[in-house]
């Protein structure tokens with residue numbers, strides 16, 4: 530397939546020999562209106578601000594999807610969708626957020642690293658700037674795992690722990706429910722040994738699924754409570770990466786309050802179909818005033834950017 534990248538738009542070398550990634554300044558500038566303030570800058574000159582800086586962090590919902598709205602081939606199957614350029618973009622986004630959140634389903638399925646592999650801006654890059662040294666970006670995001678019943682068996686072998694030990698990432702914060710009993714001591718020691726911790730979130734709610742026989746009851750946090758907890762931990766921005774259950778619940782109308790939870794949406798669309806059986810981004814449908822099916826959510830202020838063979842869609846939530 531022909532690359533959609535214009536020959537006049539230098540894409541740089543996305544993956545360098547030491548595994549560090551470069552994201553060209555020209556591409557980064559196009560994302561700027563959709564990002565939280567730069568973490569190192571005390572007085573940012575950006576066009577988008579947190580709509581309520583006191584109660585919640587700036588929230589970016591970002592993920593990679595196939596043409597049939599799949600995040601992965603099947604639950605538990607780690608699936609590469611992003612090409613090299615959009616992978617570099619995701620790691621650039623990680624450098625721009627104080628935290629990165631995934632559900633426990635993703636932690637179990639993927640054993641993700643959740644660090645930022647972008648080359649430090651002080652290093653020399655393919656664009657020819659920098660000090661000649663090749664170093665990892667200093668702004669690492671805090672990994673947050675949404676794990677209400679503390680079922681993630683985190684250990685020294687977990688990638689996020691290994692990266693934190695190597696000082697290539699931060700120790701994870703694991704958000705559990707207050708109602709959960711004590712977490713096994715060995716797991717707590719592993720997490721705290723790399724600067725992470727278990728954080729109790731208030732407000733676990735039993736959420737019925739289905740009606741009548743076979744109906745189940747699952748425990749779930751209201752997103753407003755999760756975001757408040759993130760803010761209370763001193764984290765001003767968070768990128769929510771997935772997986773399906775996290776994204777679908779975040780986009781569901783049930784979660785929408787007076788204040789929109791999500792400030793920015795950045796989606797990588799890969800030119801592939803994954804087929805039936807994948808983990809889908811497909812939030813619950815709404816019902817209109819006329820009682821007819823209605824879309825739960827769409828985007829406004831949309832922009833598109835081709836990156837290699839992928840396309841990156843940015844926008845804001847319109848309810």
Ligand SMILES: NC(=O)C1=CN([C@@H]2O[C@H](COP(=O)(O)OP(=O)(O)OC[C@H]3O[C@@H](n4cnc5c(N)ncnc54)[C@H](OP(=O)(O)O)[C@@H]3O)[C@@H](O)[C@H]2O)C=CC1
Nearest residue numbers: 592593600601605632633634635749750771772773774775
């Ligand atoms: N392409 C991409 O960009 C990405 C792809 N993925 C893929 O997604 C798949 C995983 O998705 P999925 O299986 O849906 O798992 P998730 O990562 O969405 O985790 C789901 C679990 O997180 C917990 N959770 C979610 N929402 C809440 C809430 N509001 N309150 C409390 N707990 C909550 C629940 O845990 P519990 O069950 O314990 O109650 C739930 O079962 C993997 O295959 C992964 O590869 C993941 C991220 C990005």
Ligand SMILES: Nc1nc(O)c(N)c(N[C@@H]2O[C@H](COP(=O)(O)O)[C@@H](O)[C@H]2O)n1
Nearest residue numbers: 593608609610611619639641642643770
């Ligand atoms: N942006 C993006 N593109 C893909 O193709 C993906 N599969 C994902 N998945 C997300 O990234 C996590 C893995 O990343 P690292 O191990 O930290 O490199 C994975 O768990 C998903 O959250 N994302």
